Amino acid sequence: xxxxxxxxxxxxxxxxxxxxxxxxxxxxxxxxxxxxxxxxxxxxxxxxxxxxxxxxxxxxxxxxxxxxxxxxxxxxxxxxxxxxxxxxxxxxxxxxxxxxxxxxxxxxxxxxxxxxxxxxxxxxxxxxxxxxxxxxxxxxxxxxxxxxxxxxxxxxxxxxxxxxxxxxxxxxxxxxxxxxxxxxxxxxxxxxxxxxxxxxxxxxxxxxxxxxxxxxxxxxxxxxxxxxxxxxxxxxxxxxxxxxxxxxxxxxxxxxxxxxxxxxxxxx
Numbered sequence: 001x002x003x004x005x006x007x008x009x010x011x012x013x014x015x016x017x018x019x020x021x022x023x024x025x026x027x028x029x030x031x032x033x034x035x036x037x038x039x040x041x042x043x044x045x046x047x048x049x050x051x052x053x054x055x056x057x058x059x060x061x062x063x064x065x066x067x068x069x070x071x072x073x074x075x076x077x078x079x080x081x082x083x084x085x086x087x088x089x090x091x092x093x094x095x096x097x098x099x100x101x102x103x104x105x106x107x108x109x110x111x112x113x114x115x116x117x118x119x120x121x122x123x124x125x126x127x128x129x130x131x132x133x134x135x136x137x138x139x140x141x142x143x144x145x146x147x148x149x150x151x152x153x154x155x156x157x158x159x160x161x162x163x164x165x166x167x168x169x170x171x172x173x174x175x176x177x178x179x180x181x182x183x184x185x186x187x188x189x190x191x192x193x194x195x196x197x198x199x200x201x202x203x204x205x206x207x208x209x210x211x212x213x214x215x216x217x218x219x220x221x222x223x224x225x226x227x228x229x230x231x232x233x234x235x236x237x238x239x240x241x242x243x244x245x246x247x248x249x250x251x252x253x254x255x256x257x258x259x260x261x262x263x264x265x266x267x268x
Contacts, residue, residue: 082228
């Protein structure tokens, strides 16, 4: 007997209407993205704070895993939203074919390739502004002067000594750039931990690249949203495969009933 190979199911794609890059729900979605971004940044800050170790390879690896996990959260979350938008477009396409009316706002909600990126960008915008300002103002951090010994305080009363040691006694307050640095470093903590607190040139480079790093979750979200189209194709293909499988089973059942031998006829 020759076994018949199962023919692969051809991917089933259904037509759908394309919406707009933004719609009436974009602001709400962007605010939700902003909230999730803050929670993810805070959690990664707590986790990465525990990964500050001397072993550079282990430190970079663990912090890279944290960053990848965070990006995958945004990526996977956007897939469902993209698939839902495609499904809405399919429904409106069917209504259009039947001549049924629908509003422009209903059409705008449907899938659009830029919708995920726009939602992520708007949700990241406040933090992106902070990162851009820090990138423009960032300078290489230097160590402080340190504390003076106690016996020097008696010499500071003399003008020629006090003027020379004035830099050790001046305490500058927290400046605007320092506030920005705290906010942005919390957002990009995995990269800060990868570089290490002692690598001042590396920290300066990370701060200047912080606008790009801050945008990574938005890029992951937008890319995940694009997968909504293939997700709907998988759903339709799975439905078609189930129907074909059920039809084969019913066909085999009919053949079995026809081929079943009849019992002996009863004689009168």
